[in-house]
Amino acid sequence: MPLYLGAASLMALACVRVGADLIAGIDPFLPPNRRPFIGAMALARRELAVDILRQIFLAGLVLGTALWRDGAGWRARLALDRRQPNGMRARNLLLVLLLWPLAHIVWVSATAAVFGTSFGQGTRLSPLLTPASVAAWLAYVVVLAPVAEELLMRGEIFRRARTVLGPAATILLTATIFALAHISAPSSAGWGLARPVSLLPLAIALGILRWRTGRLWPCIALHGWSNLALIAYVLWPG
Template sequence: MPDPAPVAGSAQLRASEPASGVFAPAPRPSGWRAGLRLLGTLALVPLYLGAASLMALACVRVGADLLAGIDPFLPPSRRPFVGAMALARRALAVDILRQIFLAGLVLGTALWRDGAGWRARLALDRERPNGMRARNLLLILLLWPLVHIAWVSATAAYFGTSFGQGTRLSPMLTPAAVAAWLAYVVVLAPFAEELLMRGEIFRRARAVLGPAATIGLTAAIFALAHVSLPSPSGWGLARPVSLLPLALALGILRWRTGRLWPCIALHGWSNLALVAYVLWPE
């Protein structure tokens, strides 16, 4: 059954709610019921990410092997080596398909749960005025890359990582591969991740928690989802720390505007600015 808690931007909003994007959900559950709902919300993140990853791996493994004339069910000891470039293309394909499947899973769940109200569920509708003035939103979009780059650079210096030092695209990448990678970084990843974090998870958490706690929780989950194993670049925990301000800004933007599109725009614009900064010739 659809969750009766109203969503920012939906037709269920009370007429007495302010236009600042602060929405008043139905009475929130308390005690153990609230705890169970919150645990269920937290469990959805690895479930969505794991399912999307498995689907992407299966598709690339089987599809790429068939295109290369390889039996995808051969044991590892009998599999021919496909080459470094082919492995790199497969890795990129997995990343791209993961985001496509993630977006599909979230959209499919919203459509299944709320039917015609799926846009309102994910704050993709326009049934109420934007809670933030257009000039303020534009100012945030223009200035945020400077804040983000400064914070990421400071985080890298604190953790002793190699952020932005001698990073270059491989000269062996084809123009099509570069275009696909940029589309993944600037469009696909922001769209899919925001659908999950500031769309479905934000909505579910907001039905249990207040605005500040919801923003903090979704920011923490978003940052922890980007934890990587220690590597020669030294990122490890530095990456989630570097993403915390962005995650908090996206949560505040989602709360203030009551919409998801500004979050997707800021996320993609921030990624593009960071890529341009890292790859810009010295």
């Protein structure tokens, strides 16, 4: 996992650094003390571009690895085919997808209260953001991140763990790795642990879905739907 994430991050940083500098007419190889200040908004756009490209490269690396290792069987490797019957009734799966965001919001809110962090309190999008930037950010949070992260966690890593572990151990292992990967920088509010703790139930639910259905698409759908529900809750007026 560190190799996948590290490689995707380095590729994204290099592309944004060189590409954005060339577009702005800046020599990307200038030393830091000679680089012109590009402004706060340009920096924010570059950060968003890095986040988006990181997910795209991550998904590409996972898919490329699966294709290299299993050839035509790459879909089965990542649970993207339909060879295995769906072990979960469609009605139950639909209920999980519909009801889970409510439980997730309650858990995240309770976690924030325990750790003394703010969640959903006065959050607003910056008025300086362009509609294109908002659309790109939403696509990143609701589509790109769920697809890339599920390809890695409940796709490649789940498959490898399942070859040596039972279902319960695999679910807990992938959930723990997923949560730990979201540890933020240490801060006075929660010491950076609030986010991984808040994500642990979601990670367990995603692992159970992967095991019960034998497919990755339900995990991607639940991950993206949960992210969208949180965004709507945080940004809802009033």
